[in-house]
Amino acid sequence: MLLLLTRTARPGPLAYGICQTGCNTVWVACVAAAGGVAGVSTGGAGVPASILACNSAQGVCMAACVAAGLLPTL
Numbered sequence: 922m923l924l925l926l927t928r929t930a931r932p933g934p935l936a937y938g939i940c941q942t943g944c945n946t947v948w949v950a951c952v953a954a955a956g957g958v959a960g961v962s963t964g965g966a967g968v969p970a971s972i973l974a975c976n977s978a979q980g981v982c983m984a985a986c987v988a989a990g991l992l993p994t995l
Contacts, residue, residue: 937990944982951975 949959955971962968964976 933990933992936992937986940986940989941983944979944986947982948975948979951978 952959952962952972952975955969955975957969957972957975962972962976964973
């Protein structure tokens with residue numbers, strides 16, 4: 922009976938989505954603080970280093986979301 926009442930843990934697509942949303946929210950704020958508009962720059966030579974740093978940090982954050990998506994959740 923107890924076995925029927927327990928829930929199984931599965932990888933978390935919800936955790937993955939929440940993580941990505943957090944990364945994107947911080948990225949938009951970072952780019953705005955650097956004087957840019959999120960999604961406008963292409964990463965070319967004319968883009969300020971501060972915005973490129975925001976883009977790089979977002980990439981690291983998004984990669985970390987893969988781990989969040991693989992962690993078991995209820």
